[in-house]
Amino acid sequence: QLQLQESGPGLVKPSETLSLTCTVSGGSISSSSYYWGWIRQPPGKGLEWIGNIYNSGRTYYNPSLKSRVTISVDTSKNHFSLKLSSVTAADTAVYYCARDDYGGGVDYWGQGTLVTVSS
């Protein structure tokens, strides 16, 4: 059974960089034909797609965040990562990592991790 698990700091100071890692178990990132991505949800609000990456390193980002976002993959560690720079309070959200079936929806999700931006 595929499992995804987010890890990283739960508190980030304004103007700093948010960094999260998603470790995938029960399957290999490099052997599959899926995209691996990040989605966030501010407290009490809806879902926002951040971006995704293929195992080749090809990325797609939400234009609203593109200048601040980097998603990378490390197939040797079977994990992928999110970096969001110059954060503000508006970036406070639960961040989910996920497997994206490229048009077929997000079929596996991590449990989510709350990241709060505050000094």
Add this chain to the structure above:
Amino acid sequence: DIQMTQSPSSLSASVGDSVTITCRASQSISRYLNWYQQKPGKAPKLLIHVAAGLQSGVPSRFKGSGSGTDFTLTISSLQPEDFATYYCQQSYSTPYTFGQGTKLEIK
């Protein structure tokens, strides 16, 4: 970006009822429309992919339909575990945008 508009934003229903949630895209997305169920404190769960494909393990009382710009999710014979928030998402083009959500509450 493609805008996704769900209606209603909330609705109340009773166990055993049938309900329909609609999702409209700001431009044609063919059949690249997915539906998710989210319960408080949990990650969303994929119910329907590509407009009408029932995700493995999802009960058959969940039915999706539509194409182009207009889509529906119908839940028949509501069960207590169905009371949750539902989101549509287009996967036609990036950024993959979501609807604002529909909260289904017990009457």
